[in-house]
Each structure stands twice: as structure tokens, then as C-alpha cells.
Amino acid sequence: MPAGSVGIIVGGDHGPHAGETRPDDDLLVGLNSQQREAVVYRGQALLIVAGAGSGKTSVLTRRIASLLRSREAWPSEILAITFTNKAAGEMRERVEQLVGNSAKGMWISTFHSACVRILRREAEQFGFTKSFTIYDSGDSRALIKRLVKEREADAFGLTPAAVQGRISKLKNELADAESYARQANMNDPAERVFVELFGDYQRELQRANAFDFDDLIGQTVFLFRAFPRVADVYRRRFRHVLVDEYQDTNAAQYALIHELTRPISDSVAEPFESNGMMIFEPDRPSGRDAGGEGASLTVVGDSDQSIYAFRGADIRNITEFERDFPGAKVVLLEQNYRSTQNILSAANAVISNNFDRKDKRLWSADGPGEKIVGYTGYSQHDEAQFVAEEVDALRRTGVDYSQMAVFYRTNSQSRALEEIFIRAAVPYKIMGGTRFYERAEIKDALAYLVAVANPADEMALRRIINRPRRGIGDVTVEAIARYAQNEGITFRDALANASALGVGPKMQAAIAQLDQVLADATDLMLPASGELAPPTAVADGLTLLMDRSGYRDALRMSRDAQDEARLENVDELIAVAREFARNNPEGTVIDFLAEVALVSDTDDLEDASGSVSLMTLHTAKGLEYDAVFITGVEEDLIPHRISANEPGGPAEERRLFYVGVTRARKRLYLTLAMTRAQFGEISVAMPSRFLQEIPGELVDWRQSPGDVNSRGGTQSRALNARPGSGGSGWGRRQIRHDDPPALAPKSTSLDRFPNRIPAKLRDNGDMVLEAGDRIRHDDFGEGRVDAVTGEGAKRVAHVRFDSGGLKKLLIKVAPITKI
């Protein structure tokens, strides 16, 4: 074992001195001074506030490399956490480029997979086994649905979706059924039922030897708190914890990080407990381990890109980092290496409307670049047509398809784009969307695997017991369940005693057949004691299950056209299993299932080569393209209607829009439609407020909202482009012909100059405000007027909002009411 020599690097405001060689000089090449500082700083806690496109991944990876080079850390002492597998993969790759093979020993993974790894080792400490499985949200919904039904909870207005949402939220705050019950209002019968459901749900999970997504984090925290010596094992191991996208952490993730970076509690614990995990104890500078200091923590984030509050992410984790970790160092990265200044100016202008944020202005050294292009379509098809034409034009000027992306707020918006793209022969790829692993046939196939891997998981068995149809219905299933209960055995084991169930001979045969198939697959994939299953076992076992269960045949025989595609999907899953075996020769079914449960389609790498990428604004985070189209820039879409009632909703939508804008390197298009069909109804759409927040001179409107409204004269492009198509399949035509006047905005005062959006400009008339008045603002909530300045239409109210922010508002147009 090599002795660890340590080079202490003094962080500072100076660049590398000429002539002086440091082990990591080359790591600092090309970095600006803030970036260097972020790489080189050493201390307990470091917050890197990294604006969009400011090179944070470079900084993070070089920081890791620097720790290794200087021998301050062994690879095994590094834990780097990201949110997506894709981000983790990228980071690993880039670290590997810098340090080569030693990257292998690091944990670079998502929160969830890191926790799976830990839980896998420690599950037996608290009532689970190593072969636990993971419930995705669909699985938990199914379980909750059953429980809701059993308790007839819908009578109390508790729908499965609502129950699931609340439980998830509570878990993200580390509450469990008991702790919640203690502070719930138990006089409310609905509340009582909810508490019961929560408890049921948790018991069922435990019985099934399963964790849901939230549990993976929450139970790990629980484990660390309940078993400090277990926690110490990991604290001893991970001396450097780095967290990416810190603004997206929720309370549970925050707690997890806290637990990991806490000082080691019991400094005499034997290092080799915990299932033989290797603990390296390299020589350290004296004083570092003696005091049992906590691991060093580096977090990277940008509160302006926090877009997951709706699922528990707490922006305060980043805004209050300095308070949580006293003595923390903060480094600001504001220089943007991605976008042109025009794009950044637009982004800055929009985001500055969010109060309650640290002012941060992205800037670029690369000049203004092209103007932002705006376009208002008549309908969503018209809008899509414009996008397609523009994509085509860009392509002809040499921009590769893979360097273009189209964003939208909701998945359903992709349809119109797809239709037009197909017609226009523009190659495209939809990222996300209905995910491969959520398709019914894939879930079925996986349920077969779960039935083998984790026999305790009754849900999986219930799912496949009549799939393909075996004639086993509710009655029979209940008979099996009852039998299992009476005999005190599992549902799975009950299948082996088909003859004892008291069901007809046909059923008995069907059950016995299924039992046999599962047993054979088990022999193949999980050979008894000691023997190691061959790498191909998962793929082979899955094939066996799909064939011998009759699943494949049923799809093959079906005359439903879609079943052909389903069959292909099943084959694809088998291919995935083969691929898995190649990458993980020692991987078991359990490992395969965990991997599959934790990947999303967004993760599958840019095989979007040669096609335009279509995705939601959320999935766009972390990506960048030469040309970006943000479509559907309308009120009720972005900001989404549902966000209006949620506290902080509009601000989060603004951040989402900001994320979209900052994905663009060279060209940004903002498009909208005047009418939009949603669930069969055509409605008039209003331009998004965010458009008004962009300075007019940055935008070149090819067709502004005013153009489309005035005199109804603008002919639909989609119509023009399709002479003689007969209009079949384009059901919106009627409204185009006879309805234009109805689309005109109520206000006729302004017609057509760039970025003036008459339909949306709000007019508070002569609202009189004076110091002391209280007002309510659509985004910011309630506040008190401190002072009023200016004259006439330019009167400005200085408002102190209850939430703490100070804002200057143009009284005439601000979305405020006097209260």
C-alpha cells in the first residue's frame, strides 16, 4: 500500500506562479480565476454558485482530479452525487479523462443508486433482505390503489393519487406514519384514514421487501440515525462528498448529506464491520483524522435553476448553505461560456423578475450574437410549421440536426410538432415521453423477474398471475391469498400447492404451470448455495419466462396491431439484459432490476445524432444546443395554469423558462400560437408574461402577437403550405375560416411593434396607491407599499412583500390588486 503523501494546496486569489510546479497545474489550464479558486480551495464546506453554462462540470471534475493528484484523497474516499444517471455517467467519463483508471474506485452516482448500494449492504440491519426490490411510482400507485379500495378511503375524498402525493411529500420530509399521526388532527376522520393508509402502505412495502423511491433516501437516513456505527463506516470511507445540482435537493437528501459529513461519532469502531466493505485508512496529516472531523463537502448549484420544488426540492438548502455550514466558502461563477450575450441578456432580464434571489448576472465575452427570433403562429400547427421550416433553414446553413432542440412545457405539446415534422421529413427524437420502462409489457416482463428475484413481492405476482390470460381472476387470486394467510406462508409459496387451494382443476393446472415456470427460472438465475449464475443468466431467465409462460406467444397470436410493437419491446428488454451482462459480468437479477428501476429514458445517451431533439423544459436541464426553440410561450402553459395557485409556483415557472433560454448557444427562438387545442377544445391563448419581460430590442419578431391579431389578415401558414391537401385530419380549419375576429384581443390600443403584446398588457387604470396601502401581487403575494414615486403612467410603487422581498412595481401594469 502506498504511503499517502500530502500536498497542501493553499487556495487563494492568485494564479499559478511562473516556474512553480504543482501537481495539478495542468488542471487549471483555461480556467478563470473563480473557477480556479473553486478547484483549489480546501476547507470543510464549499458552495459553488454556478450560473448556467459557467463550466461547473469542468470545475467539479477538476476538483476531484486535484484531490487525487495531490494525494489528499484516495479514489475510494470520494463520493460524488448527481441527480440523473446521465449526469453521473458524464461526470465519471470526464473524471476518467483526467485521472484515468483510478476513477473506478470512486462512487459517482445518483442519490438513489448510492442509497441502493448502501441499503443493499445494510438491509438486514432493519428487517429487509439483500434482495429487496424497488417500487417505482407506478408500483406504489398500484399498491396504494389497492389499499384505498380496501379501506374505502375514497369515501373520504382520498384518491390514490392524492394519497400517493401526500405520502411522498411526507417521506421527503422524513416523516413516517407514526410521527405524522402524532401531529395530525385525528378528529378529522379523513385524516385518520389517511394515517391508516400511510401505515398500511409502509407495512406492505416492508412485507414485500421493497422500497419506493422516497424510501431509498429516507430509509438510508433512518439507518444512519438508528445505527451510528453503520453510519460511521461510511463517514470513515467518504472523506470528500460532492453534490451537483444542490438546489434540487429535498429535505431527505439534505439530511443524508448531513449525516454523511458529520464527524465520526465512535472513533474506535472496528473498520471492517459492515459486511467487509473495504475501508482505506491512508496516512493523513496529523490532526485531520484525530478529531474525527466530518468529510469535506462541496456543493454546486444555481438557485435560479431550481425547478423541482413541486417534488420537494427546497431552494433554501442552497440559499442558506452558509448558515448551515458556518465558515463555508462561496465561489460565484458568473461568466458564461455557452451562450451569446443577447441570449444571456434575455435570460437575465426574465429571471430578475424573481425577487428573493441573490442578484447574479451572466455575461459572455463572445459578443451579442444573433437576435432572438419570435414567431406567433395562428394555431399550434402553424407554430410547428414555422419551427420545421426554420429547422430546415438552419440545416441548410450547416447546423446539424443534433445541434437543434425544441422544448415545450407539457408532453402533450409534442404531438403537433411530431405531425408537422413527419410531413416535413425532419428527423427528430423525443426525449422522455412515455417511457420505455413504463410500458405495460415491460412492466409485465419485469414483474416476472421480480417474482423470481424477490418472492416476497406479492404485487409483482398479482400482476403477472393472469398475464397472459390464464383464466385466473379475482376469485382465484383471493383464494390463493386466503390460503397463504391461513397457512402462514407467502403468496408465492402458495402457488406450489395448487391442489390445496380449493379451486377447479383448470385453475389448479394453470397455477401449477406458472409455479413451475417461476421455479425453473429461479434455478437458472439464482442457483442454490454458492454457485455463481453465469452472466447470461438474466437474459436467459427472462427469455425462459417470456416463452414458457406463454407471454410471447400471446402477443404473437394477437391480432391487435399494437401487440407487434409490444413484442418488439419485450425483445428489446431482453437485449437490454444481454447488454447488462456484458457490462456487469457479476450482475445478478437483483442488480439488473435495481438498475432498470433507476434509469430513465432521458438517460439514454445522445443517440439523437442526426435528429432534432424534442423534450420538455424539465428534461432540458443540463443540456445545451446551438439552436433552441421554446414553443408554446403562452399564459397557462408557461407559466402553467396549475402553478398559479401554488405558493412559489409562478417563480418556479419563471426559472423553468430561464433554464430553457439558457440552453441555447447561438440561436434562440420563442414561439407561440394564438389558439391551442387542448383535449378537443380550441381555446384562445395569450402570450406569456415572460415575453414581456424580455427587452424588446433583443427580439426580432417574424410575426408578433400583434400581427396575428390585427385584421385577422394573416393567413395560416399551415394552410398555405398545404395546397390541395383537402384538410383531412386538420380539424382546426373551420375556426380559421370564420373565426378570426373572435381571436382578436380585447384591447385594440396597440397594434404591431416588436415585443409589444397588447393582448396581455394589463392595465390597472388609475389605481391609486400610497404609502401604507397593502396590495396583493400575483407572483409575490401580499405586501405593503413603502412609497410611491413617478408621475402618471410611470408611477412606481415600492413594495415590501411579507415574504421579505423589496420590489419596485409599475403601478399601471403590475399584476397587483389593492387589499
Next chain:
DNA sequence: AACCCCAGTATTTTT
């Protein structure tokens, strides 16, 4: 138990 039809309803983002 499987199929069919109707009605109602929901349409944000995801590890």
C-alpha cells in the same frame, strides 16, 4: 372471466 361500450375525466414537471 372476458369483452364491449359508455361515461367521465384529466391532462406539469421525475429520480
Next chain:
DNA sequence: TACTGGGGTT
């Protein structure tokens, strides 16, 4: 519009 669930029928 598209999908789901319920209810009734075969």
C-alpha cells in the same frame, strides 16, 4: 382528444 374505470353482457 385519449385514456381509464365502471357496468353490463356474453
